[in-house]
Amino acid sequence: MKKKRALRILSLILLCALTFTACKKNVGTPEDNAASKDENTEEKDKDEQESWKIGFSGIDMENPYFLTLESAIKEELDGENCELIVKDPKTDPDMQASQIQEMIDEGINAIILSPVDWEKITPSLEALKEADVKIVNVDTQVKEMDYVDAYIGSDNYNAGVLCGEDLIKRCPDGGKVAILECPTQNSVNERITGFEETLAKAENGFEIVAREDTSGEFQKSLEAAQKILSENSDIVAIMCGNDQMAVGAKTAMNVAEQGQILIYGVDGSPDIKKELKKTENQIAGTVAQSPISMGKDAVNTVLNILNGKDYEKEIKENVFMINQENVDMYGVDGWQ
Secondary structure, three states: OHHHHHHHHHHHHHHHHHHHHHHOOOOOOOOOOHHHHHHHHHHHHHHHOOOEEEEEEOOOOOOHHHHHHHHHHHHHHOOOOEEEEEEOOOOOHHHHHHHHHHHHHOOOOEEEEOOOOOOOOHHHHHHHHHOOOEEEEEOOOOOOHHHOOEEEEEOHHHHHHHHHHHHHHHOOOOEEEEEEEOOOOHHHHHHHHHHHHHHOOOOOOEEEEEEEEOOOOHHHHHHHHHHHHHHOOOEEEEEEOOHHHHHHHHHHHHHHOOOOOEEEEEEOOHHHHHHHHOOOOOEEEEEEOOHHHHHHHHHHHHHHHHOOOOOOOEEEEOOEEEOOOOHHHOOOOOOO
């Protein structure tokens, strides 16, 4: 009897043990902790996300245009897992080549590049390709476009056309014109070409009586404009490849006390827009481009390339004329 009772008690203990084992929650397994797994994976993916090192080489980082371009690039990269390396070649193509090699040695994955000299940059493009660095060419084209992965710039030819059309309206009888240019920068070449080809279609002829290479710099533009004004007292306009040149031309006219010559620039810079606000000024207009939009598009393109996403091979930013009549629409304290 006692033996049977002991067997019953033992059976009951075993039954309870089996029931407890069957009902026990499988704590810590993937099935029971799916949410934790997702959270861990997401955190791991975030930690393991590739970081990129991106270089930026402008033409002249003392030029407000390129400073604004740099700021737009930095702002767009904010929050991305990227390091930005900025170099200032100071309009020196040899310095730019040296700095690009430095960036390659520092391990950049991509570069946002505006060449000082569209031809002399070619060996640097070759070095970048050899190092498998992605190239996004901005503002002014390199000559050998096959090296670049994408190009982002303004419609520079149309910028010249807009200046030419405005001059024809203001001077329907034609006249003598001078040009301040920079043959090493293709963006300026396209602007000047658009300007000259538009004037060639005018009913009454325009004659280009002087042209000077100013490297796109203020001081050289000032000196070139002074030379032009001393040799040509009857010109009706000076076409400038960018606003830095236009400021140089305007300064030369102030020194020479000549106020009847029209000056055209390209950029839409705050300095020129402030001049347009004045009742009497020599600036006829500036064709505006947007370094802010260009910088943002450049960053988005670089990131798409590096992350293996689709991207546009060429982006043309719109340009438009700003003159005394519409300058209030765009403001004078910043870039558009």
